[in-house]
Each structure stands twice: as C-alpha cells, then as structure tokens.
Amino acid sequence: MKPAPFDYVRPSHLGEATEILVKGQGSAIPISGGQSLMPMLSLRVASAETLVDISRLFELKTVEETSTGISYGAATTHAAIEDGKLPDPSRGLMHKVASGISYRAVRNFGTMGGSLALADPAADWPACLMALGALVTIVGPDGNRTVTVPELIEGPYTTILAPGEVITSIEVPRLPAEARWGYSKFARKSGAFANSLSVAVIGGGNKARVVIAGSSTSSSLLTDTASLLDRTPDATEDDLKTAIRDDLTKVDPNGDDYQHRSHAAIVLRAVQQARLP
Amino acid sequence: MITVTLTVNGQEETHSIEARETLADFLRERCNLTGTHLGCEHGACGACTVTINGLPARSCLTLAVMCEDRAVQTVEGTRGDPEMDLIRKHFHEAHGLQCGYCTPGMLLAARDILRRHKAPGEATIRKELSGHLCRCTGYVGIVEAIRRAGAELSDKS
Numbered sequence: 001m002k003p004a005p006f007d008y009v010r011p012s013h014l015g016e017a018t019e020i021l022v023k024g025q026g027s028a029i030p031i032s033g034g035q036s037l038m039p040m041l042s043l044r045v046a047s048a049e050t051l052v053d054i055s056r057l058f059e060l061k062t063v064e065e066t067s068t069g070i071s072y073g074a075a076t077t078h079a080a081i082e083d084g085k086l087p088d089p090s091r092g093l094m095h096k097v098a099s100g101i102s103y104r105a106v107r108n109f110g111t112m113g114g115s116l117a118l119a120d121p122a123a124d125w126p127a128c129l130m131a132l133g134a135l136v137t138i139v140g141p142d143g144n145r146t147v148t149v150p151e152l153i154e155g156p157y158t159t160i161l162a163p164g165e166v167i168t169s170i171e172v173p174r175l176p177a178e179a180r181w182g183y184s185k186f187a188r189k190s191g192a193f194a195n196s197l198s199v200a201v202i203g204g205g206n207k208a209r210v211v212i213a214g215s216s217t218s219s220s221l222l223t224d225t226a227s228l229l230d231r232t233p234d235a236t237e238d239d240l241k242t243a244i245r246d247d248l249t250k251v252d253p254n255g256d257d258y259q260h261r262s263h264a265a266i267v268l269r270a271v272q273q274a275r276l277p
Numbered sequence: 278m279i280t281v282t283l284t285v286n287g288q289e290e291t292h293s294i295e296a297r298e299t300l301a302d303f304l305r306e307r308c309n310l311t312g313t314h315l316g317c318e319h320g321a322c323g324a325c326t327v328t329i330n331g332l333p334a335r336s337c338l339t340l341a342v343m344c345e346d347r348a349v350q351t352v353e354g355t356r357g358d359p360e361m362d363l364i365r366k367h368f369h370e371a372h373g374l375q376c377g378y379c380t381p382g383m384l385l386a387a388r389d390i391l392r393r394h395k396a397p398g399e400a401t402i403r404k405e406l407s408g409h410l411c412r413c414t415g416y417v418g419i420v421e422a423i424r425r426a427g428a429e430l431s432d433k434s
C-alpha cells in the first residue's frame with residue numbers, strides 16, 4: 001500500500017499550477033485534500049508522474065456572498081460546512097450532507113471541489129449540488145468557464161475537465177424560504193460510499209429537482225419524478241413509485257433488480273421527507 | 278528526494294524523503310514515533326490518526342511533504358495533556374482497549390469528539406467513532422470510556 005514514485009510540486013499561485021498541469025498533459029494531477037486520491041495512489045488504481053499540490057492556493061479558499069447565493073472556494077472542506085462556520089444558502093441541506101461524508105478525519109481535509117472533480121458515482125457532493133442547481137467555475141489555460149453539475153460530470157469518474165483545468169469555486173443559489181429538501185442515503189457501513197443516495201428539493205417557486213446517485217449510478221436528475229411533483233405536489237405514493245421506476249429505467253438501464261429497489265426506496269424517502277410540512 | 282521540515286510533537290523534524298512517503302511512514306521510520314499504528318493504509322481503520330494543526334487526520338492518507346511547516350501531534354505528544362490524561366484514565370477503568378493496536382487513533386478521536394460535543398451520549402459517540410475499527414473490544418468499553426470522560430469534563434467546566 002505505498003504509492004508508486006512521483007514528483008511533487010507546490011505552485012504558489014493558480015496560474016503556475018495550471019501551467020504545470022497543462023505541460024503534464026494528464027500525467028500531472030492536482031492534489032488538495034487527497035482523501036480519495038491518496039488511497040487510489042496507494043492501491044495503484046491511479047497514477048501520476050507529478051503531483052501538483054493545490055491545497056495552499058488562496059484562490060481556492062474564498063467564500064463570498066453573491067447576489068443570488070454563496071460562492072464557496074473549491075478547497076472548502078466538508079468539515080467547514082458540517083460545522084456551520086460558513087454561510088448556508090441551502091437551509092441546512094449542505095450541513096446534513098457534509099456531516100454524513102466518510103469520517104471526521106477525512107472531512108477535515110476532503111474538499112467540495114475534489115469531490116466534484118473525482119466524480120465518484122456514489123459521492124455526496126455531486127448529488128447534493130446537482131439538486132441545488134449549483135454552478136461550477138473552472139479555470140484553465142484558456143480562461144474561465146462556468147458550468148452546471150450535470151454539464152461537468154459525464155459519467156463515473158469522468159468530467160469535462162481538460163488537463164490544466166482546475167475547479168476554483170462552486171456557487172450555490174439561495175433556497176427560497178418556502179422550499180423544502182429531503183436527503184436519504186443507504187450505505188452498508190456508516191462512512192462508506194453509498195449504495196443509494198438521493199436528494200430532493202421541492203417548492204419555493206423553483207422547479208422540483210430529484211437526484212439519485214449510488215455505487216453504480218452517477219448522479220442523475222430524475223425528470224419524470226420532478227415533473228410529477230411540479231404538476232401534483234401531493235401525488236400519491238403509488239404515482240410517485242411509478243415515476244421513480246420510469247426514471248430509474250432511463251438513468252440506470254443496466255442496474256439490476258436489487259439496485260433499482262434500493263434506489264427507488266431511497267428516492268421515495270427523500271421525496272417524502274421533502275414533502276413533510 | 279525532497280528535504281522537508283515539519284513540527285512533530287513540538288520538535289522540528291527535517292528529513293530528506295521521497296515525495297511519495299506518507300506522514301505515517303515519516304513518523305514511524307524517520308522520527309521513530311511508533312505509537313502511530315498502521316492498520317489498513319487506505320483510510321478505513323483509523324489506527325494511524327494524528328492531528329495536523331490540531332485537526333485529526335489519517336496519516337496514511339497524507340503525504341509528509343504536504344505537511345511542510347505544519348504542526349503534527351502523535352499519541353506520544355499527548356503525554357501530560359490534562360484532557361488526554363483524563364481520557365486515558367477512563368479507557369483504563371472502562372476497559373477501553375485490549376490489544377491496543379487501535380488505541381492511539383481511538384484516543385485522538387476521543388479528544389476530538391469531546392472538544393466538539395459536550396458530554397456526548399452513546400449515539401453521538403458511536404456515530405463519531407465509526408471511522409475507527411477495533412477488533413477486540415466490541416466497542417462497548419471504548420464508548421463507555423469516552424462517555425465517562427465527557428461527563429467528567431463537563432462537570433469540571
């Protein structure tokens with residue numbers, strides 16, 4: 001369980017980091033919290049010729065209030081959200097999600113940006129931030145771009161990030177006071193990645209968003225379920241189950257029966273929690 | 278090889294290491310601080326927990342070179358810390374260990390739990406401790422030790 005040899009550089013600003021990453025063309029990879037990358041390097045399922053330490057870059061640590069929400073630097077840790085020390089536009093959802101990620105020692109160092117960039121299908125932040133309609137800002141050699149989470153994540157462990165591009169911030173829109181959320185997660189052991197994870201955000205004048213994620217299913221929006229909730233906020237449980245089933249057939253066509261039942265139960269729980277008065 | 282300097286238990290440690298060396302190996306092999314135990318080496322067992330600038334961290338998931346200019350504390354560095362002496366007393370009295378392999382991580386986790394939760398109950402302690410594996414005790418003694426330590430600390434404050 002030792003990583004293969006690599007070089008290490010610690011650039012002093014973001015421009016220098018992107019320059020090194022561009023030059024490395026994929027053999028140079030950024031590390032910040034390292035809480036997923038380190039075990040992957042140790043297990044040798046990931047490799048790098050050069051690790052570019054971006055954990056001290058001030059450009060990734062700014063947290064600011066914008067006119068529509070809160071912009072978190074990509075290096076914001078799960079623990080910082082868990083502890084409620086930062087402004088929360090999500091009315092408690094992000095706190096709930098953060099406190100259920102892995103273990104405290106991991107939450108102290110693991111970052112929101114890292115979770116998005118790795119795009120583990122069972123990870124918490126992609127699902128949560130997708131449900132909240134967050135915008136992700138990426139800085140690269142050709143300038144900035146801002147994308148939604150579904151645009152960023154193409155599939156398990158696959159994003160649109162090109163060599164040299166780094167996620168710098170995540171802007172989370174403020175949930176209206178009347179909006180409600182639900183969150184449900186099933187993992188065989190506390191702290192483990194989820195078999196099924198669902199976040200539902202409904203009401204408050206926004207269109208409903210329902211997300212499923214899990215060990216074999218990248219975070220996906222369940223559009224039938226969401227539009228049912230928009231049309232009929234008090235839809236019956238049977239109608240919800242039908243919509244959820246239809247959605248799961250579309251987003252997880254290869255999922256087996258067990259996986260679909262687990263997903264369906266967890267989505268239903270999240271939606272019902274969000275519908276509680 | 279890279280030369281790094283970090284503070285370990287209040288003392289500066291400068292060593293020439295490979296970039297891939299974990300903090301756990303740095304502590305054990307360079308600093309001869311073998312109180313930090315390596316169980317799984319991929320972040321699942323918690324035995325290698327230390328603190329970096331006061332925050333509990335998995336030393337197996339941390340590169341030593343990334344800790345340059347940081348302050349690391351291992352279980353050896355907690356001698357004489359009154360909070361830790363009290364936690365240790367309760368681990369002793371409540372049978373919070375058997376073989377002792379997980380204990381360094383458990384002790385550092387216990388202190389962190391009690392700093393973040395005042396007199397925590399069993400449910401809180403079990404949730405917070407879920408990142409630490411013990412294969413001897415069945416956790417009953419460990420949870421009880423932390424509960425007693427929390428109760429005594431909150432009586433004092």
